[in-house]
Amino acid sequence: MNLKRTMFASGLVILIAASLAACGTSNDSENMSENGNAKQTIKVGSKDFTESLVISEIYADALEENGYIVDRVQNIASSVIPQSIEAGEVDLYPEYTGTSLLTIFDLPLETDPDKVYDLVKKEYEKNGVLTVLDYAQANDSAGIAIKTSVAEKYNIYTISDLQKNADKIRFASQGEFDQREDGLPGLKEVYGSFAFKSSTVYDNSLKYQVLLNDEADATPAYTTEGQLSNKDEFTILDDDKKFWPPYNLMPVIRQDILESNPEIKTIINNINKDLDTDTLIELNAKVDIDGEDYADVAKEYYESIK
Secondary structure, eight states, X not given: OHHHHHHHHHHHHHHHHHXXXXXXXXXXXXXXXXXXXXXXXXXXXEESSHHHHHHHHHHHHXXXXXXXXXXXXXXXXXXXXXXXXXXTSOSEEEEEHHHIIIIISOOOOOOOHHHHHHHHHHXXXXXXXXXXXXXXXXXXXXXXXXXXXXXXXXXXXXXXXXXXXXXXXXXXXXXXXXXXXXXXXXXXXXXXXXXXXXXXXXXXXXXXXXHHXXXXXXXXXXXXXXXXXXXXXXXXXXXXXXXXXXXXXXXXXXXXXXXXXXXXXXXHHHHHTTOOHHHHHHHHHHHHTTOOOHHHHHHHHHHHHO
């Protein structure tokens, strides 16, 4: 009788072990990359402003959904993050094509989005350490915002329109915009002189309130700022002569990470294909205007597109 019990217990142990092994095989398969390697922990970085935080969090959510462990390395200064990914402190982060062209690689100005992307992709891949994934249509470039009521009154929808009607417009500058080559001096070279009715320097953080208070009519802006979600109040002018280069959202990733985990390309590219400028405006508005947490905003957005 004792022998039978011993044999039964031994058989039960073997059966349980086999069942656990089978379960382990199933879980392991979910955590294997396309090339058969175990999925790595991915260090997802961001710069230290709302838009970068939100997009990096969307990337992180997508990777976690696909079985990766994600180490969030966020709020890195814009001037430091290129060195951080080179050094392996970050594996993936959202960058901009224009920033890569002009600031990181100091290349000549180019305004065609595809050409800019091709140029910077080539530069990133030169040393065999980094590469880039598909760029999004979302474009966080410089621009000029105008009160919608003023745009409608004078039929001003492009920067050429603004130049022709400048004598009717009170301009809210931020000082340095009047001096920088990518500000008013550069605009004058491309569009002609801007003889504004008045031009007053305001703090950048106050510019939209200045327009709402009817103290000015137009101001320098970035094309994905959350305040631009209020289209009844603000209109971003079309840079019809393409003075400013494109700043399309573009993921930078380490080549070794992509080689070990090739499905990351599909995961992140599937996010970028849906990101346009209006989407970034809305995401930024939820954080900067409505006061929502950026991680919650990112999660809600990812759930809506997956």
